[in-house]
Amino acid sequence: DAKTTQPPSMDCAEGRAANLPCNHSTISGNEYVYWYRQIHSQGPQYIIHGLKNNETNEMASLIITEDRKSSTLILPHATLRDTAVYYCIVRPGTDKLIFGTGTRLQVFP
Amino acid sequence: EPEVTQTPSHQVTQMGQEVILRCVPISNHLYFYWYRQILGQKVEFLVSFYNNEISEKSEIFDDQFSVERPDGSNFTLKIRSTKLEDSAMYFCASSPLVGFTDTQYFGPGTRLTVL
Numbered sequence: 001d002a003k004t005t006q007p008p009s010m011d012c013a014e015g016r017a018a019n020l021p022c023n024h025s026t027i028s029g030n031e032y033v034y035w036y037r038q039i040h041s042q043g044p045q046y047i048i049h050g051l052k053n054n055e056t057n058e059m060a061s062l063i064i065t066e067d068r069k070s071s072t073l074i075l076p077h078a079t080l081r082d083t084a085v086y087y088c089i090v091r092p093g094t095d096k097l098i099f100g101t102g103t104r105l106q107v108f109p
Numbered sequence: 110e111p112e113v114t115q116t117p118s119h120q121v122t123q124m125g126q127e128v129i130l131r132c133v134p135i136s137n138h139l140y141f142y143w144y145r146q147i148l149g150q151k152v153e154f155l156v157s158f159y160n161n162e163i164s165e166k167s168e169i170f171d172d173q174f175s176v177e178r179p180d181g182s183n184f185t186l187k188i189r190s191t192k193l194e195d196s197a198m199y200f201c202a203s204s205p206l207v208g209f210t211d212t213q214y215f216g217p218g219t220r221l222t223v224l
Contacts, residue, residue: 041218
């Protein structure tokens, strides 16, 4: 079973920041937080991952709380193409990915 | 940017037939995976493959399934005798090992329809 809790859906206006929360209160010390997204029925797309420090790349930022029990994925300027299902996954460094139901993000004009 | 590729994009087969789904992982990646997603359901792990052998498999991956890396570039999933419930999107993924983590990159998937 997935070890994370995410809201089932969120809306965001185009051009605004999308902040997607994830709770992972039972995360272990050796587990990383990974974010993927799936646009329609395409293959999941890697976004970002982190262990305990905040991370940023060209797609998004990942903010992990100090106690590591929750995190937030930030898409700084959402576009219509960011409409997708976003998955927050916790796992040891090398292991299968266990997908939950994710958050369906709808970006509207 | 290197990508995982999968062929065919759509495969239609009759129940009981054998199918082979093909994947070309990203060059120099060391770990290979198959996942599937039945329409409207979660993405499910099937099998992981490392150093020319299965490292982990799920309960779904029964004797009807097999994987192979026949050469240095391809990674295949074979279903020996397809069932209606095998109809799904099948995703291949590959990953390098960087430090203590591996990030899996997925292909576009093969839609398998069993009639």
